[in-house]
Amino acid sequence: MNARQAALPLRRLGATDVEVSAVGLGCAPLAGLYTPVEEAVATATVDAAWDGGVRHFDTAPHYGAGLSEERLGQALAAKPREAVTLSTKLGRVLVDHEGQWDLWSEPNGKAAVFDFSYRAAFASHLGSLERLGTDRVEIGLVHDPDDHPGAALEGTYRALAELKAAGRVGAIGIGMNSTDAAADLVSRADFDVALIAGRYTLLDQSALDKLYPLCLERGVSVxxxxxxNSGILADPSPGARFDYAGADRQVLARAQAISTICDRYDTPLRAAALQFTAAHPAVASILVGARNPAEVDDALAMYAHPIPGALWHDLKRAGLLTEEAPVP
Structure with a gap:
């Protein structure tokens, strides 16, 4: 059985009826993150994920100022809608903007700017539906409210709660990078899911301190x-990115030390990175960003790659993994 034929288990989010596949496709790269992506390649990437059993696809207006949503919608148009779980985000609105913008290499005359107001949330939701070519999304997330928790709760969260009550969104949550800010919001509102980027990896287990225990306590799926971590755990070579920027010498050395232990057990670092993150009981699904079919196929193969238990023991003994971190 190859990666394209393997079935991925489905997990339910919180107390909702929304299910996500154990591996989901992060669709930011499809919008030309760092470098352009041809439309045909974007479609082929989504097709590869679908063929591999992926049924959860995550996007946002922020990604390429709507380009990710447009490309994802086009790629999924021929798929059975009832089998797809779509997640997108609210908290930014699109405005006119000329030239290249932020990390996105395919300017389209738009940029995304923060707006956590109640009215903007409904407008954002409708804009996403139009770009995705659908009448609903299964998951709505408050996007990056780290520095605006009050406004996000009063505006975007309130709108999402109403959309969920009306049956127009199935599960609601947050999409963030900061564990402390995420824990604060999870403790203050009734969320079903927390999409957290880069805070529970082979290089960063900060989510163990407060956020993941809180999610388990409150029944919030992660x-x-x-x-x-932006690429360094796929290839820890000099010049690798860590959290969207160039990795410093200390982080690079740590990643290389982890890779050396993986090599000892004939295990690709990528496989260890994927399976470690997936092993925590709070985690319903891991999200993998890919910009072409080969990256999708590799991620699915790495997710299924056998890893001996001794590898995790050696990483902990070397002080490269937190002792209390659950392992596969």
């Missing part, structure tokens, strides 16, 4: 994104 979707863990950024499992490669």
């Amino acid at each position: 979707i863990a994104a950024g499992v490669f």
Whole structure:
């Protein structure tokens, strides 16, 4: 059985009826993150994920100022809608903007700017539906409210709660990078899911301190994104990115030390990175960003790659993994 034929288990989010596949596709790269992606390649990437059993696809207006949503919608148009779980995010609105913007390499005359107001949330939701070519999304997330928790709760969260009550969104949550800010919001509102990027990986287990225990306590399912910490855990070579920027010498050395132990057990670092993040009981699904079919196929193969238990023991003995971290 190859990666394209393997079935992925489905997990339910919180107390909702929304299910996500154990591996989901993060669709930011499809919008030309760092470098352009041809439309045909974006479609082929989504097709590869679908063929591999992926049924959860995550996007946001922020990604390429709507380009990710448009490309994802086009790629999924021929798929059975009832089998797809779509997640997108609210908290930014699109405005006119000329030239290249932020990390996105395919300018389209738009940019995304923060707006956590109640009215903007409904407008954002409708805009996403139009770009995705659908009448609903299964998951709505408050996007990056780290520095605006009050406004996000009063505006975006309130709108999402109403959309959920009306049956227009199935599960609601947050999509963030900061564990402390995420824990604060999870403790103050009734969320079903927390999509957290880069805070529970082979290089960063900060989610163990407060956030993941809180999610388990409150029945909030975690979707863990950024499992490669922007690429360094896929290839820890000089010049690798860590959390969207160039990795410093200390982080690079740590990643290389982890890779050396993986090599000892003939295990690709990528496999260890994916499976470690997926092993925590709070995590319902991991999200893998891919920009072409080969990256999708590799991620699915790495997710299924056998890893001996001694590898995890050696990582902990070397002080490269927190002792209390659950392992596969």
